[in-house]
Amino acid sequence: MEASVTDPLDTERIREDFPILEREINGSQLVYLDNAATSQTPEQVIDTITEYYRTYNSNVERGIHQLSQEASIAYEDAHDRVAEFIGASDGEEIIFTKNTTEAVNLVAYAWGLAELGPGDEIVTTEMEHHASLVTWQQIGKRTGAEVKYIRIDENGYLDMDHARELITDDTKMVSAVHVSNTLGTVTPISELADIAHDHGAYLFVDGAQSAPNRPVDVTEIDADFFAFSGHKMCGPTGVGVLYGKHAILEEMQPYLYGGMMIRKVTYEDSTWEELPLKFEAGTPVISQGIALAAACDYLDEIGMERIQRHEEALAEYAYEELTAADDVTVYGPPGADRSGLVSFNLDSVHAHDLSSILNDYAVAIRAGDHCTQPLHDKLGIAASARASFYLYNTREEIDKLIEGVDAARSIFS
Ligand code: PMP
DSSP: OOOOTTSOOOHHHHHTTOGGGGOEETTEEOEEOBTTTOOOOOHHHHHHHHHIIIIIOOOSSSOOSHHHHHHHHHHHHHHHHHHHHTTOSSGGGEEEESSHHHHHHHHIIIIIHHHOOTTOEEEEETTOOHHHHHHHHHHHHHHOOEEEEEOBOTTSOBOHHHHHHHOOTTEEEEEEESBOTTTOOBOOHHHHHHHHHHTTOEEEEEOTTTTTTSOOOHHHHTOSEEEEEGGGTTSOTTOEEEEEOHHHHHHSOOSSOSSSSEEEEOSSOEEEOSTTGGGOOSSOOHHHHHHHHHHHHHHHHHOHHHHHHHHHHHHHHHHHHHHTSTTEEEESSOGGGSOSEEEEEETTBOHHHHHHHHHHTTEEOEEEOTTOHHHHHHHTOSOEEEEEOOTTOOHHHHHHHHHHHHHHHHHHO
């Protein structure tokens, strides 16, 4: 019987799919709470990669032999499967990249360099990951377009009045993170899309922390571009996705030139392949793309809404447990209103020391600026500790995190 969206996840069962969770670190079973950086990979996805290399490894779109045809079909189907996962019309709107970072760069270079100039504005937010912040900043410098940042208020929410002030008819691109990888804030993304479109601007959504963790429908959001990474959603490293509206991608010139993306080449000039190949120059990410489709199958079978509920409940629990102590600061919105991660600091212990002590307890978290240096500057801190949750994490694991935090506190006091 199919699970209803309100059924809790059977984490005990799910954990059996992830062989790495059996690992012991320093004599204790691994507690993996670094999912916002990279998630673990289920047997189903590992098997898909193994099957590819064992049975039909071949280059795509070039051969007429059996293996090449099988690989080509699986690679094309993978685009359709990913399109379905995020509510895109079809696989032509799905470009496989190396990761989210490359997807932002693709749009910034292929669209931004051609379309932006002095007098134009790019509006983004104060909580962007460096992947988009640095990219738009540098494209701004190269084109003369000005980059403006929508404020985050004291509770970690995007200031939508400020957004309405900043986005004007001079704005050509609004680029926003869907879910902040540091604050756990969820951006009111459809509202941003409406404001951007009212002024004739495009909306680029950094979905690196939303696509893995909640149902996403790019058509409903009305995003013009949407980017995410396979390695944060049970897929392999080395594959990311750029979704773009068909009409916009058709208009854009290629980002990388070379084989695969051409139709006709002479010594004088060249013409381009249809979407998505026009943007996938050279031998593409074949096994990774096929495995990403398997990750979509895996997640959809469990149900994205259930995964979201599970993670949010864990984040709320972690928030409550952490803030029960006076010497802990948690950044971002309240526990009940955040996605599945918690960034925090302990008064007396540097985040790196905390992470190192937690490692003694086999608890893997992240410490640092999480590629959001300007946001950390705004918060007045150099670093924070971040615990991020996924479908296989449990409340007991959060108890282990809290035990480790208590131990760090007593060591340093
Ligand atoms: N944006 C956000 C919000 C992220 O969390 C990350 C990964 N930390 C990225 C972009 C970059 O992803 P990747 O390193 O896979 O390109």
